[in-house]
Amino acid sequence: VRKRVTIQEVAREAGTSITTVSRYLNGRYENMSQETKEKIKKIIEMLDYQPNTLAQGLKGNRSRIVAAVVVNIGYPYCVSLIRAIQDVLTPAGYSLAVCETGGDAERELRVLQSLQAQQVDGLILQTNGDNNEELHKIASRTPVVLVDRTFSIPRVASVVTDNEVASNTLTTHLLQQGYKNVMYVTEEVGQISTRDQRLNGYIAACCARGVEPWICWVNRAHPDTFSHAIDALETKKDARPYAVYTANGLLMKEIYEALIDEGMHIPNLLGIATFDEPDWVNLIRPTLTCIRQPTQETGEWAANEILRRMAVDFVPPVVEVQVLKSTLVYGDSTRLS
Amino acid sequence: VRKRVTIQEVAREAGTSITTVSRYLNGRYENMSQETKEKIKKIIEMLDYQPNTLAQGLKGNRSRIVAAVVVNIGYPYCVSLIRAIQDVLTPAGYSLAVCETGGDAERELRVLQSLQAQQVDGLILQTNGDNNEELHKIASRTPVVLVDRTFSIPRVASVVTDNEVASNTLTTHLLQQGYKNVMYVTEEVGQISTRDQRLNGYIAACCARGVEPWICWVNRAHPDTFSHAIDALETKKDARPYAVYTANGLLMKEIYEALIDEGMHIPNLLGIATFDEPDWVNLIRPTLTCIRQPTQETGEWAANEILRRMAVDFVPPVVEVQVLKSTLVYGDSTRLS
């Protein structure tokens, strides 16, 4: 079990003081003889020395770590987001700690606390809004950016999708295609802004065209709630052609599985569409109409905002909530002919 | 911008020395008056104090961080693995740093170096085997466990799927069903043990039944290589019923998209099956036969092995390579009637 090489040893081998080595490490070559510089360089390579970031961080209370806290690392939204964040942070010399909360308030709190103890330099998170007080405290000394879901917390910025607009657009598209009704399938709305806005967009679009909203509440923890959705469709058969629009990709997955075995005729009697763009939209026939969220830009914006806020000369921004546009991807599942 | 609370302040407020506070933090109450104990407890809560893990780590060169380095955080295999690792590590008081390499050797090297600089206490990785020297060095002072792909590196343990057996089983299943040939679709085998073993299992099963292996090499970076696969199938139409078996889920996704528009009759003229269990296996009709890897157990084993190896009294283990069993999940896509 070899010991790690320290700055001491480098200095000793190079015949200089640790101060000089430290200067070298931090690229402050201004006044340093070419000779010492090269000597240190050689020794560092020889010894395969790497500065201990823990020690470096201890001095200035900086860890050079930014944390991304998401509900579920398996969700395509989160994966794409995390990748985008990485791509911005890594070149900037920061590493990313990825944490999962499962949407659980207590777990989120524990994560937040452990992250603070680790002196993370920045925090990007997708939250249910159950720990806003803690976030407020954290934000007083660490840059915090909310993604996907926004909450009004002093000093905290947010980046979100244009949920309401996109939802309205999709609903309108369905109605324009000729579907007489659109059943909207969603989970409990509660405090999650995203769900709220999507629902609002749906309702607004219905009202605008004089169609009565038809909302079906489900719960992913209770599979039988999905059969209610199917039942509702069966019952209203005389209203066909109608459409089903799910508030997110996970719901569509559940619904779709039940639907195909019912032998519903898509898209002519039943149109289907979803928020999110699951990876299987092009594997099914007809292909699935969906809303592609700007995950990449969301991640980039969040990471850049963190970087901005970590800069010494940071001044509070004009925009507290950044809204990014999503794209309606037309599949064959809503092409009524 | 509030400053962080330190152990100093807690000690001052509590009217004790920092040593006592430190003892309290580390749960060494053996000899400590109930009174001081409660006093400290109160002060800590009042001040919302949290020990600085950087400083704690600096002392013993321990960061209480374990890193998981994977090829792609979007792969279901990796997601499931990471979650399992988290579930073992979190209760043990470690946090997990997740890193992505994209299968790129240089990027992997950079990640490994930055991880060392961060003094990670353990390393779990899925590697292409291009930095085995570096890993060898790392393993001399940090527990290292390889997942998914194994390489023979001193002091490094591995956990892998029973690739060869599973591949053999699946191929045999296809042949037994009555498919006269099985086309095996794979990427370049090279040094990646996983691909090697799956190919071997396939070949062995073919030979055992006197069927000539029919291998189709593709490259996900070059979409046209997939059309070659389709062409090959078209050409051999007289050999039907035959089957296509892909070496991983990503390949099946590509192939399947091309296949369905060709109007091939699955499963009666064409059987399809894949290694891995994509999330859409039950969304398509017929449902897809596949091999479910023991991702959960793999993650658990890896994390536990790291924990084991971090213990002071660690003795080199008997098993250097742990092989875990996967499951053949029967879908309708290989049910020849």
Place this chain on the structure above:
DNA sequence: CTGTTAGCGCTTTCAA
């Protein structure tokens, strides 16, 4: 039962 003190590896004045 409690405190003093010497570091952990590094950065950063300040002085030479």
Place this chain on the structure above:
DNA sequence: TTGAAAGCGCTAACAG
């Protein structure tokens, strides 16, 4: 152009 020395927040002998 360089180095000595004082910490950063915490732990762990060692001494009371």
